[in-house]
Amino acid sequence: MQALYAQLLVGLINGSFYALLSLGLAVIFGMLNIINFAHGALYMMGAFVAYFLLNLGGINYWWALLLAPIIVGIFGMILERTMLQWLTGLDHLYGLLLTFGIALIVQGVFQNYFGSSGLPYAIPEQLRGGMNLGFMFLPIYRGWVVVFSLAVCLATWFLIEKTQLGAYLRAATENPTLVRAFGINVPRMITLTYGLGVGLAALAGVLSAPINQVRPLMGADLIIVVFAVVVIGGMGSIMGSIITGFALGVIEGLTKYFYPEASNTVVFVLMVLVLLVKPTGLTGRAA
């Protein structure tokens, strides 16, 4: 029984990464209608920026949490301005192909210069060590990841669903022409939204840098699972992707305990089941 609690907690930790990443995807899909396949590569860039900040600039983890999302977010906004914006109104497939191509190029460039085994990034001093919870030894850093990403997820949800700015955004996706008529700069808002989604990916990258090696392929391995999370949760649903992210982390964690061999397929099995029963995803609305 003790082991089971531990696995639940570990699942929650992985779930926080799924939640952060799928949230970014959901925001981008919901607002821009783009299936952002570059998300994994941008997540990886977040981790690499943290690495560079520390090793080239001596800038620590805490600043990286703030700076890396901004830097990668700006990179994302440049992508949106120069490439993605031309795809407005076209079939989803074009956005998918473009972002997939961008992901391959970015990963290729990083792999060319940094190899595939990755670079080390140490856990910040304040978060080292762990607590004995009785049923498990919880590294403080992992606890921090859960709390922090939950807070970020909820803040994003609040921003989009409960504020004036969020209302503009949602309105702009429903009917951009009308919103423009009210004097709101819709293209700029869309660029900023893409930047926000990308920033969330980069933030997840910084959070994961001390846990995993900082590797060029770290995002490629994760992105497929995250897409499954988004599909299960319902494309474009903010709360849906947060909840599904955490829930699937837990389910995957339990699978690792009861039948480890299936642990990297269980998410996809669930995805198939959900698609069979409710093709719009658990919380999705019919298009």
Add this chain to the structure above:
Amino acid sequence: MKHSISAMLLGTALALGAAGGAVAQDKNIKIGVLTDNSGLYADLGGAGSTVAAQMAIEDSGLAAKGWKLDLISADHQNKPDIGSTIARQWIDVEKVDIFMDVLNSGVALAVNNIVKEKNSILINTGAATSDLTNAQCSPNTVHWVYDTYMLANSTGQALVKAGGDTWYFLTADYAFGHALERDTAAVVVKSGGKVIGNVKHPLNTADFSSFLLQAQASKAKIIGMANAGGDTTNTIKQASEFGIVSGGQKLAGLLLFITDVHSLGLKVAQGLNFTETFYWDMNDGTRAFSKRFSERMKNKAMPSMVQAGVYSGLLHYFKALEAMGGNPHDGAKVVAKMKEMPTDDALFGKGTIRADGRKLHPAYLFEVKKPEESKGPWDYYKLIGTTPGDLAFRPLSESACPLVKK
């Protein structure tokens, strides 16, 4: 590629010059490096293996003696089906004579069968499974650098002797992990230890915390990592997070490469024990080769034992070809010649190739240095024990290989 073109031109020119005299011998060979160029094993094989092959071609001097040498490489993406498709295409269309590297045991076993069926040659320097020279042995295959039996034998025995008598295995769920766990468990039991559990994880896993918690709960003294590459580095890094080593359990890296240690950094990797058959800083010969190798690498990495094996294996292959004088396309015949001749090169020292295709050379037990002991980048290992070649690998008396006469 520039080199191979100039080698070709030179070769052709010389061949034309010599054609008037002696009976025309076929002196064309094509070498194929089949490896993981983009995935989790790309640093320990990958582009570095192609560089090593290129260096062997240049150092052999064969081009000046009228041989025409071609080199191609491909990425098998760690998928046996892709590896098999490339292998068939290479043999049937590209007329490749010899396969080098072929890391990943799953791919290696698949290619091993095709090479045997088509009478080609495989000098495997990257895959770990000892089945390549045991039940699956072939007259067309030489297993050059290391294998799971040797790793188990050297590292496993040393750790049990040092008091680590209860083991829990964290195993990569494919041919390699299974073979490494099986071979190590056998050594542990034989040396008086006990295996109290295992967990199999999918290849290329990012998060090991679930598995590590299970290993921690088992209270085994040794957690044996029967995995490799990125899987091992992530395990080690996360184990330190969960306080596994500080809690009194010891991690045993059953297969670690210098590129893994480099990637982890000494702070995390210090104190690990494991076995390799090559380290760049062993003697003048290894240092000289490694320096030249690292200058040609984009990230200035030192060679892994897999890449060193590509160089050493090819040099021996070339020696056999020279001794035969030409007509290099009968795979089994060339391999038989290679087995006849003793091996000797600067990287692995003197050795032999056994009837079952196993190349014999010493195995070294290393310990990773503490950060303060290291004099700079890539100065990572302390040698703590050497097992001679004839004792390091599976004795022929235990072999299930049909090529071994009993």
